[in-house]
Amino acid sequence: MAGIVGYGVHFPIYRIRVEEIAKVWNEDAEAIKNGLNIKEKTVPGRDEDAATIAVEAARRAVRHAGINAKEIGAVYVGSESHPYAVKPTAATVIEAIDAGNNVMAADLEFACKAGTAGVQMAMGLVDSNMVKYGMAIGSDTSQGRPGDALEYTASAGGAAFIIGKEKGKVIADILKTVSYTTDTPDFWRREGASFPSHGGRFTGEPAYFKHITNATKLLLEETGMKPADFTYAIFHQPNGKFPVNVSKQLGFTEKQIEHGLLTPIIGNTYSGASLLGLAATLDVAKAGDRILVTSFGSGAGSDSFAIEVTDSIEAARGRTTKVKDLIGRNKVYIDYATYLKNRDTIKMK
Amino acid sequence: MRDVAIVGVGLTKFGERWEAGLKELMSEAWLSAMEDANISRDDVDMLFAGTMASGRFTGQEHVAALIADQLGFSNVPAVRVENACASGGTALRQGYITVASGIHDIVVVGGVEKMTDVTSAEASTALGGAGDQEWELFQGITFPGLYAMMAKRHMHDFGTTEEQMAAVSVKNHENATKNPYAQFRKKMTISDIMESKMVADPLKLLDCSPLSDGAAALVLAPLEIARKLNDTPIKILASTHATDTLRLAERETLTGVKAARIAGEAAFRHAKLTPKDINVAEVHDCFTIAEIMAMEDLGFYKKGEAAKAIAAGETALNSKLSVITSGGLKGCGHPVGATGVKQAVEITWQLRGEAKDRQVTKADIGLTHNVGGSGSTAVVHIFGRTN
Amino acid sequence: MERSSARLWRKIRARYNLVGNECQSCKSEYFPPRPICKKCGKKTEMAVKKFAGNGEVYSFTKIRVPPDTFREEAPYYVGVIKLEEGPMVEGHILDDGREIKIGTKVRAAFRRMYVEGDEGLIHYQFKFEPI
Numbered sequence: 018m019a020g021i022v023g024y025g026v027h028f029p030i031y032r033i034r035v036e037e038i039a040k041v042w043n044e045d046a047e048a049i050k051n052g053l054n055i056k057e058k059t060v061p062g063r064d065e066d067a068a069t070i071a072v073e074a075a076r077r078a079v080r081h082a083g084i085n086a087k088e089i090g091a092v093y094v095g096s097e098s099h100p101y102a103v104k105p106t107a108a109t110v111i112e113a114i115d116a117g118n119n120v121m122a123a124d125l126e127f128a129c130k131a132g133t134a135g136v137q138m139a140m141g142l143v144d145s146n147m148v149k150y151g152m153a154i155g156s157d158t159s160q161g162r163p164g165d166a167l168e169y170t171a172s173a174g175g176a177a178f179i180i181g182k183e184k185g186k187v188i189a190d191i192l193k194t195v196s197y198t199t200d201t202p203d204f205w206r207r208e209g210a211s212f213p214s215h216g217g218r219f220t221g222e223p224a225y226f227k228h229i230t231n232a233t234k235l236l237l238e239e240t241g242m243k244p245a246d247f248t249y250a251i252f253h254q255p256n257g258k259f260p261v262n263v264s265k266q267l268g269f270t271e272k273q274i275e276h277g278l279l280t281p282i283i284g285n286t287y288s289g290a291s292l293l294g295l296a297a298t299l300d301v302a303k304a305g306d307r308i309l310v311t312s313f314g315s316g317a318g319s320d321s322f323a324i325e326v327t328d329s330i331e332a333a334r335g336r337t338t339k340v341k342d343l344i345g346r347n348k349v350y351i352d353y354a355t356y357l358k359n360r361d362t363i364k365m366k
Numbered sequence: 367m368r369d370v371a372i373v374g375v376g377l378t379k380f381g382e383r384w385e386a387g388l389k390e391l392m393s394e395a396w397l398s399a400m401e402d403a404n405i406s407r408d409d410v411d412m413l414f415a416g417t418m419a420s421g422r423f424t425g426q427e428h429v430a431a432l433i434a435d436q437l438g439f440s441n442v443p444a445v446r447v448e449n450a451c452a453s454g455g456t457a458l459r460q461g462y463i464t465v466a467s468g469i470h471d472i473v474v475v476g477g478v479e480k481m482t483d484v485t486s487a488e489a490s491t492a493l494g495g496a497g498d499q500e501w502e503l504f505q506g507i508t509f510p511g512l513y514a515m516m517a518k519r520h521m522h523d524f525g526t527t528e529e530q531m532a533a534v535s536v537k538n539h540e541n542a543t544k545n546p547y548a549q550f551r552k553k554m555t556i557s558d559i560m561e562s563k564m565v566a567d568p569l570k571l572l573d574c575s576p577l578s579d580g581a582a583a584l585v586l587a588p589l590e591i592a593r594k595l596n597d598t599p600i601k602i603l604a605s606t607h608a609t610d611t612l613r614l615a616e617r618e619t620l621t622g623v624k625a626a627r628i629a630g631e632a633a634f635r636h637a638k639l640t641p642k643d644i645n646v647a648e649v650h651d652c653f654t655i656a657e658i659m660a661m662e663d664l665g666f667y668k669k670g671e672a673a674k675a676i677a678a679g680e681t682a683l684n685s686k687l688s689v690i691t692s693g694g695l696k697g698c699g700h701p702v703g704a705t706g707v708k709q710a711v712e713i714t715w716q717l718r719g720e721a722k723d724r725q726v727t728k729a730d731i732g733l734t735h736n737v738g739g740s741g742s743t744a745v746v747h748i749f750g751r752t753n
Numbered sequence: 754m755e756r757s758s759a760r761l762w763r764k765i766r767a768r769y770n771l772v773g774n775e776c777q778s779c780k781s782e783y784f785p786p787r788p789i790c791k792k793c794g795k796k797t798e799m800a801v802k803k804f805a806g807n808g809e810v811y812s813f814t815k816i817r818v819p820p821d822t823f824r825e826e827a828p829y830y831v832g833v834i835k836l837e838e839g840p841m842v843e844g845h846i847l848d849d850g851r852e853i854k855i856g857t858k859v860r861a862a863f864r865r866m867y868v869e870g871d872e873g874l875i876h877y878q879f880k881f882e883p884i
Contacts, residue, residue: 064864072863347849487821506823514814566814615841
C-alpha cells in the first residue's frame with residue numbers, strides 16, 4: 018500500500034498584514050480579519066516563484082525522507098502559477114533536486130487541488146510498481162487583483178510529498194483516496210490573464226462546500242469510518258473561515274483541525290494549502306493517529322484521503338525544521354508598495 | 367635587448383568630451399605625442415592602440431587600423447591591445463618589447479576610451495566584462511562591488527577605515543586641481559567623500575573613479591636614436607606584467623592584488639632598484655581601496671600600513687613619496703584604455719620637469735602601476751631620467 | 754542584455770546544485786568547474802564534485818547601484834562565500850533583515866537569478882541564505 022515516506026515545505030519570509038492592505042482600499046480591517054479569519058499572508062520575494070518554492074520544498078522532502086533523490090521515478094508539480102505557460106516546472110525541480118533524468122515529470126493544474134492530484138498519481142505509480150518513489154508538489158505564488166477580496170488571502174508557499182511503499186520507510190500509510198469532480202465555474206483565469214476572476218459568493222456553497230462534503234462523505238462511506246475515528250483533519254483553506262465551517266458540518270471538532278489550519282497566519286497558498294496543513298499535522302502526529310485530508314480545487318473538485326501514521330515517523334522527525342517553526346522564524350513585514358513591487362504589479366513600461 | 371626611451375608624449379583633456387568621438391580623441395593624443403617627439407608620420411614604424419571596450423562603447427572595433435588610417439599613415443602595422451583597464455599599460459609594454467627586440471625603431475603607443483556615448487548603466491555593464499561574465503557579472507556583482515568586497519575584508523583584517531579611504535580621494539582631487547587635463551578640478555574634503563552616495567558598501571560615489579572620455583599616447587624609440595631626437599629622453603628601466611585569476615573569489619587574498627605584487631617585485635629586480643628609490647608614482651586608483659592595496663603590493667608600505675600613512679599625508683605632492691600627481695583615475699578621470707598610457711605621460715612630464723604646478727621637486731625615478739579587472743592583470747613600469 | 758538560451762543552459766548543473774569538479778590526481782576541488790586542474794597545470798582526470806552549499810561569508814557588500822539587469826532588485830547583498838569544502842564562490846546573499854557579517858554562516862538556496870523581460874527565459878540559480 019502506498020504511503021508517505023517524507024515531506025518538505027517552503028514559504029517566503031515576507032508577510033503583509035490585513036491592516037496594511039485594508040488601509041489602501043479604505044476597508045475595515047477588523048471586519049475582514051473576523052470575516053475571513055486571517056491575520057496576515059506570505060508574499061514571495063522578487064526572486065521567488067512557484068518553481069523556486071517547489072524546489073526548496075522538494076529538497077527538504079528528500080532530506081526528510083532520507084532517500085537518494087535518484088530513486089525518485091516521477092515528479093508532478095501542481096500549481097496555478099507555473100512561471101511558464103509552456104516549459105515545465107517539473108523539469109526544473111528534477112534538475113535542482115538532482116533526481117537524474119530517467120524521471121516521469123509533468124506539471125499539473127487543477128486550481129488549489131493540483132498538489133493532491135499529484136499525490137494520487139504518484140500513489141498509482143507506486144502501487145503498480147512503476148516507480149519506487151514518486152514526488153507530488155503543490156506550489157503557488159497566487160495572485161489577487163489589487164482591491165479584490167482575494168488580495169487579503171492569496172499567498173505563496175508549497176509542500177512536497179514523497180510517496181512510496183517500502184516498509185520502514187513509510188511514515189504514514191494512505192489507506193484510501195477518492196475524488197469528486199464536476200464542471201463548476203466558481204473561479205478561473207484565462208490564458209494570458211494576470212489575475213483570476215471568481216464568482217463571489219458562488220465560490221462558497223455550490224463550489225467549496227459541495228465538493229468537499231461529497232468527497233469526504235464518500236471517503237467515510239468507503240472506509241466505513243466516522244469523523245471520530247480520525248485524530249486530525251485538514252480541509253482546503255481558501256480563508257480561515259470555510260474549513261472551520263465545513264468541518265463542523267461534517268461532524269469534526271475544532272481540536273481535530275487546529276494543527277492543520279495555517280491560512281489565518283500564512284494566507285491561502287492554493288496548491289500548497291491542503292498539503293501544508295497535512296505537513297504541519299504530521300509534525301505533531303504519533304504512530305497510530307489517523308488523519309483525514311480533503312482538498313478543493315476550483316473548477317471544481319475535491320480529493321479526500323484517509324491516512325494512518327506508522328512507527329517510522331519518529332525516525333524521520335528532526336531531519337527538517339517543523340512547519341510551525343518555519344512559519345515563526347525570520348518574518349519580514351512589508352508595506353503595500355513593496356508588496357506591489359514584489360508581485361511585479363507596478364507598471365514599468 | 368636594446369634600451370628603450372620615451373621621446374614624446376601626448377594627452378587629451380579627460381572628462382565628458384561631448385564634442386569628440388573615438389577618432390577625434392585618438393588623433394588628438396597620437397598627433398601631440400608625435401609633435402612632442404618632433405617626428406613625422408614617415409618616421410613611424412608601428413602603432414599600438416590600447417582600448418578595453420570600444421566595441422561596447424561605440425560599436426567600433428579594429429581601432430588600431432582606424433588610428434593608422436586617421437593619421438594618414440601609409441600601411442604601417444598597427445595592433446589593438448586589450449587587457450581591460452590595463453589595456454594602456456599593456457600596450458606600452460607591447461611597444462617596449464617591440465622596440466627592445468630590435469624589430470622596430472619608432473613605435474607610437476596609445477590608449478583611448480570613449481565612454482560617454484552610451485548610458486552609464488550600459489557603460490557599467492561593458493566594464494563588467496573585465497570580470498568573469500558567468501560567475502561575477504551575471505551574479506549582479508558590479509566592479510565597485512568587487513572592490514567593495516576587497517575593502518570590506520581589508521577593513522576586517524587590518525582595521526582600515528572609511529575615513530582613511532576618503533583621504534585617498536581627497537589627496538587625488540587636490541592634485542587634480544593642479545592638472546589642466548583633469549576631469550575634476552575641485553577640492554574635496556573628507557566629509558564630501560563620506561557624505562557622497564553609497565555605491566557598494568563601504569565604497570561611496572567619491573571613492574570611485576568616473577566614466578571618462580580621453581586618449582593618451584607615447585612615442586618610443588631605442589635609446590641611441592632617442593638621444594638624437596630629444597634632449598630629455600626618459601628611459602624605461604623596467605616593464606613587467608603578471609596575471610591572476612579572473613574571478614576575485616579564487617584569489618589567494620582579497621586584501622591585495624597578487625599580480626601587482628609579482629609585477630612590482632620583478633620590476634624592482636629588473637631595474638635594480640627598491641621602492642625607496644622611487645620619487646613619483648602613478649598607481650591605479652580606480653577605487654580608493656585600490657590605491658591603498660597598490661602601495662602595499664608594490665612594497666612602499668607593509669601590509670595594513672598604507673591607509674594610515676596616506677591619511678597622514680605621507681604620499682601627498684612633494685612629501686616623502688609623491689603618489690598620483692596627475693589626480694589619478696579618481697581626479698583626472700579614467701578612460702579605461704587610456705589610463706595606463708596616461709600614467710606614463712604624467713611620469714614623463716615629472717621626470718622632464720615639465721609638470722608645472724604639480725612638479726615634484728626631486729623627480730629622477732618614477733613608477734606606473736596599471737591594473738586590469740579586479741586584479742587579473744597588473745602592469746608595472748619604472749622610468750628614469752637619462753641626464 | 755538578452756542572453757542566448759544555450760549560454761546559461763550549459764551551466765545549469767553548476768548553477769542549480771553547485772556542481773564543480775575535482776582533480777583525481779591532486780584532489781584539488783573547484784567551483785565553478787575548471788577545464789583543467791589549476792594546481793597540476795596539465796590535463797588530469799577531472800571528476801564531478803557536488804558541493805553541499807554550506808559555508809560562511811568571507812567578504813560582502815550591498816550593491817546599491819546595480820547593472821541594468823538587476824535594477825529592480827537593488828539594493829542587494831553579494832558576497833564571497835567560503836564553502837565548507839574549501840572553494841570560494843561569489844553569489845547573492847538573501848536579505849532577511851538580519852545583519853550580514855564576515856563569518857555569517859550561510860547555505861545555498863534556490864532562487865530566480867534573472868528574468869529576461871516578460872517573454873524571455875527565467876534563470877534560476879543558487880543564492881546564499883543566512884542560517
